[in-house]
Every structure is written in structure tokens, then in C-alpha cells.
Amino acid sequence: MITTKKTLLITLGCSWTFGEGAGCEPGMSLKEYDKIRYSSDYAWEFGWRRYVVEHFDVDHVNLGESGSSNQRQLHYAKNYFLSSKFAKDYKSHEHVIVLWGITTLRRNFMYFKDSKMYENIFLKEENVFQTKWNTNKDKMTKALYKYCYDDDVALREVQSDILHWNQYFKLYPKIKNFWFDIFGSKHYTVKIRNFIDIDKPKRDLLYQICKNHLSGEVEKWKIEGRENYDPNFLDKYSTCFGYAEEHDLVNPYSFHPYKTGYKFIGDYFIKFLTPHIDDGL
Amino acid sequence: MFLITFGDDWTLGTGAWYKPAMPRIVYDNTEPNYEDSWRILVRDYLGCQDCHINFAKPKSSNQRQFSLAKDYFNSKIFLDSLTRYGENDKRRDQIIVLWGLTTLRRDFKWCSDSKRYEDITLNEEYDDRYNKDKIGYGLNKWCYNDMIATKELQAEIIHWNIFFKRLGIKNYWFDSYNSKNYTISPSNFFDITAKNRDLLSLLCIKHAVSTRNSKGNWAQDPIEYALDNKLINPHTLLPKKDGHKLIAEYFIKKLT
Numbered sequence: 001m002i003t004t005k006k007t008l009l010i011t012l013g014c015s016w017t018f019g020e021g022a023g024c025e026p027g028m029s030l031k032e033y034d035k036i037r038y039s040s041d042y043a044w045e046f047g048w049r050r051y052v053v054e055h056f057d058v059d060h061v062n063l064g065e066s067g068s069s070n071q072r073q074l075h076y077a078k079n080y081f082l083s084s085k086f087a088k089d090y091k092s093h094e095h096v097i098v099l100w101g102i103t104t105l106r107r108n109f110m111y112f113k114d115s116k117m118y119e120n121i122f123l124k125e126e127n128v129f130q131t132k133w134n135t136n137k138d139k140m141t142k143a144l145y146k147y148c149y150d151d152d153v154a155l156r157e158v159q160s161d162i163l164h165w166n167q168y169f170k171l172y173p174k175i176k177n178f179w180f181d182i183f184g185s186k187h188y189t190v191k192i193r194n195f196i197d198i199d200k201p202k203r204d205l206l207y208q209i210c211k212n213h214l215s216g217e218v219e220k221w222k223i224e225g226r227e228n229y230d231p232n233f234l235d236k237y238s239t240c241f242g243y244a245e246e247h248d249l250v251n252p253y254s255f256h257p258y259k260t261g262y263k264f265i266g267d268y269f270i271k272f273l274t275p276h277i278d279d280g281l
Numbered sequence: 282m283f284l285i286t287f288g289d290d291w292t293l294g295t296g297a298w299y300k301p302a303m304p305r306i307v308y309d310n311t312e313p314n315y316e317d318s319w320r321i322l323v324r325d326y327l328g329c330q331d332c333h334i335n336f337a338k339p340k341s342s343n344q345r346q347f348s349l350a351k352d353y354f355n356s357k358i359f360l361d362s363l364t365r366y367g368e369n370d371k372r373r374d375q376i377i378v379l380w381g382l383t384t385l386r387r388d389f390k391w392c393s394d395s396k397r398y399e400d401i402t403l404n405e406e407y408d409d410r411y412n413k414d415k416i417g418y419g420l421n422k423w424c425y426n427d428m429i430a431t432k433e434l435q436a437e438i439i440h441w442n443i444f445f446k447r448l449g450i451k452n453y454w455f456d457s458y459n460s461k462n463y464t465i466s467p468s469n470f471f472d473i474t475a476k477n478r479d480l481l482s483l484l485c486i487k488h489a490v491s492t493r494n495s496k497g498n499w500a501q502d503p504i505e506y507a508l509d510n511k512l513i514n515p516h517t518l519l520p521k522k523d524g525h526k527l528i529a530e531y532f533i534k535k536l537t
Contacts, residue, residue: 075436082439111429113422136423143419147412148390160348163355171447 007058007277008093010080011049012073013101016182016205016265017064019047021256026248033253038066046259051266052099056277059093067120069107070158073100075118077165090174097277098169098177099269101205102162104184105154108144112137123149159190166194176276180205184239196272202240208268209249209261210240219243284329285336285353286320287346288381291457291480292337294318296519301511308516317522322529327377327536342387342400346380347437354444363448377536378445378452381480382438384459385430388420427462435465442467453535455480458503471535477503483531484512484524 011017023042024033036042044050053060063076077100080086090096106123114136121137123145162179169177179195181204188198197203202211202224210223222243244250250257257265286292294315299308315321324333336349353359386403392412399413403421407414438454445452454470456479463473472478477486477500485499485506492510499506507513514521520528 078436078440082436082443110424111426112424113426140419140423143416144390147393147416150391150393153391160351160355164351167355167360168444171444 004092005057005059006093007056007095007097008089009049009053009056009058009060010096010098011060011062011064011101012077012098013064013182014068014073014103014107015064015066015254015256016103017049017099017101018062018066018068019043019049019262020066021251021254022046022259022262024251024253024256024258026258028251030253033251037254046262048262048266048269051263052269052273055266055270056273058097059089061089064101067107067122068103069109069120070103070105070161071107072109072118072120073103074161074165075109081168090172094174095277096172096175097273098175099273100165100177100179101182102158102179102186103182105151105158105186106149110140112140155186155188158186159188159192162192162195163190166192178272178276182206183241204239205257205265205268206240206244206250209257209264210243210247212264213247213249214243222246282327282329283332283334283376284324284327285334285376285378286380287350287378288337289341289383289457290337290339290517290519291383292320292379292381293335293339294320294525295339296514296517297522297525299514299516299519299521301521303514303516305516308514317525319520319525319529319532322525323379323532323536326529326533337381338400340387340400340402341383342389343382343385343434343437344387344389345398345400346383347441348389348398350441376450378450379532379536380441380452380454381457382434382454382461383457385427385434385461386421386425388417390416392416431461431463434461435463438467438470439465442469457481480520480528480531481507481513484520484527485510487527488512 015021018040020043021033021037023036023039023046049060049062052058061080063073063080065072107120108123109118109120111118119137121141121144123141166177169175177194179192180197183204183206185200185202185204185207188195192198195203207223214220214223223240241250241255245252245255249261290296294317295313296308297316297318298311298314303311320335320337324330334353336346336353338345388401388403389398390401390413391397392399394412401413401417401420403425404414404417405421407418409415442452452469454467458479458481460475460477460479460482463470466473481503482499485503488494488510489499504513504518508515508518512521512524513519
């Protein structure tokens, strides 16, 4: 018989929430890595969610997935929170915690006629775009980036969504929800009360891993002050991938944390959530 | 009572100022006046002269309306009014949201040439000068699917229904000028079980009934029927003053 725990933890976000690459060992070849990169077993076993779930002994629903955009997570949330599954989940738990990770702004997702499915798209500078493929998805991605994308506009839209969902969750007395930046701390123009470390200029998970690793002042600028800009998958809002890569804090193939990094993130969330969870459960 | 409206030209009341045989040039140069629109007639009937906010915009997409709703219901003005009324205050029941859903073949995006948000029409051709047209062409060619767009709209309807219900606000939906093939039937969607539930069909049906036109030929092409029978203005294909009166009566009956 499956027994229901007192609390339900719902997580949203991109690959970092899912736990992509969590089974990667230092020195692993690309071929070996490709075999385990998207494994949900490894993602669960060595990703950060398990540490939090087991520490607090809570039930868990994860909507985060590899390559996900903020838009895709909003879409999943909309569909999950209106579903009968959620109604049942809500009814059967005393508390619901929603931990929602905000990923890079330069992603989106759309339905494509040729594949007949929703696909993630990665908005990139035209010069690095892989035009050799020239698929409909590539053409649409290029057009969206060229004709319709602006970092500040994208940030405003995310903020508006965050505020809307804050208000939505507030209507459910059992829900407590929190936001966090995954990699790259955005320069939000509103102070969102339940955004983890919103008062700090840098607050993302990648930064936390790097800060924890940093031992002296010499390289401080690499995580605190540099606007690292990698048009392949990042936005202009600074990230710490340079430092993380140099110090082998992320794997060299997909730049996701190793097991130790995910464990660190798990502990970070446990520390954060403890005072918010009634009676320590 | 406080009336909040969302929608496109059909809700805004564009063209309510059209007079029979008005030439295009005169129509285009007439100052918009919404006094004869159903929105204003309903507003006045409900006694909301000073308590009405309208978000309906010309050629608006559903996406624009959802975005405007998000911003308004996030806003301090709205949140302050809620705080003022308190959680169990009956005055929250007095807020009515009337939301008109337009065609699915529109979208809403910020465009880098105009540096503003634009309503995008999904088209098979495009004017190379404008980003909104180029994007509209791409969306139509590579991404648009009727069933998917309907599903996405349905998710929004349910999402907002939950939101309003939990806030204690009464809200109603209607189809503006085409009836979509919904697979859900929320009780607060006007005439959801009817196949032709949109306002254009309403005008056509009323006309067909009053003229004893039993052929039902309006259903094949309501726009053509409405044009042939002068139910809509020929310049923008929107209701005229008498059409607005009919629509207002329809809403008043539904709301009271």
C-alpha cells in the first residue's frame, strides 16, 4: 500500500532540476557520457531532488526536464495545476512546496507541424547558428531571434509570469512556492519576496557551486564580476561557466554539475527549506 | 458592480459608429465613438458607468489579452482593491469579467523593428517590410495547428477560471466571431454546447429567424451572409449599431 506523506514537493526547471548528467564521473569519455546523460535513474539517484525529498520525507512531482525553457515550464505548470491529478495531490497533502527554477531567457518551445510535436528551441546569434541543418525549426528559431527577441523584454515577461504565479499559488492556502535562478542570475527589476537570494547580485545554483569552491581572492572576479557571454546557450546575464569549467566543477560535455555539485545543491535547498517547513516534518 | 472586458474589435465596439452607405474614406476618418457598442450598453445597464475597465483592443490576439490580464491582475491597483474588500467580502462577487475569444490564427510578440508588442496575423503571404508579417508567415507555415491552438486556449480558459473562482470573481467567456471546436464545456462559457455560439452567428441566426430564412445558408459562410444582409459594416466586417444592440440584449439576458 502506498502511503501519502504529509508534504508534496513539486519541482520545475530545466536539466539542472531534472539532474541531467548526474551520473558523470570525472574522466568519463564522451561516448560513455552520452549513454548516461539523460538517464532518469541517474538523474534521480545523483541529482539534487532526491537529497531534498529524502531529507524531508516528502512526496514528489517533478516537471523539470532537460532542455526546457521557462515557457515550457509555464506550459507544464498550467496543465498540471488545472489537472485532476493536482486536485487529488492537493487534497491528500497538508503542505505543498513548489520549487521553480528559472533557466536562461534564450530558449523557447513551439509546436512544429513537420514533427507534429512541441520542440525546444535555443535562440542563438545568427553567426553560430547551425545553418547546415536548415530545418523548419532552425528557420523559425532564426526568425524569432532576429525579429522578436530582446533580453530585457524576455526578462520582463518572465517577471510578469513569476508575479502571476505567485498570486495564483497564494490562492491555495497549503502551497508555499519559491523561485531560484539556475545558471546565470538575472537582473530582475522587481523584488520578488519568495525568490531565493533575490537581494544578492548573484544567486544562481552555478554561482553557489563556484562560490563554495573558491578559495582565494585571485579568481573572485571570475565568478563575481565578469559578464561571461556564451551565445551558444547563455544570455547576457552573467554566468560562472568559465570558472566552473576551469576547475572541473561541471562536466566538459554538457556543463552540468557532477555528483558532488548536485549534492551541494541538495544541501543548499535543504538549508533553505528547513525553516519554511512546518515542524521539520 | 465592476465590469472588466477583454477581447478584440467585437468587444471594443469598433465600427459601431458606421452609418448605412458610409463611404470608406468617411468611415476611416470618423473619430471612434463606442457609445453605441454593446460593451457600453451593457456597462450602462449594469450601472457600471464609473466602474468599467476595458482591455479589448483592435485586432487583438487572445495572447495579447492573456498578457494584459496577467499585468492587470498583478497590478497594485487591482491588488489594493482586493485588499480593500477582504477575502469574504461580498463585493468581490460584484466584479464581472466578460472575456471575448478571438480567432486562433493570431499571436502576439515583441518585434525588434517597431520595438513594441504587435498582434500578429498568421498568413500565407507576408510584407517583407515588417517583422510581424514575416513571423506571422513562419508561424502559419511551420507551427500552426488548429487542434493544438484550441488545446492551448482551453488550458488558458481553465487556468483563468480557477484563478477567478478562487478570488471570488465572476467571469464569463464568449466566442467573438468564430466558434471554436472546444473539447471542454465550462459552465461559464456562453452557449458552450451550441455549435455556433459566436456573436457573428448570433447576428446571422437572429436575422435568419426574423426573415424566416429556413435554408440555414448563413452557417456555410456567416461573414458572407452577414455582408449580403447588411448585418455588418462592409469596411471592417464588424457589427453595426443595431447589431451591437442585439448583442447587448443577449449579454444582458445572460448576465441577469
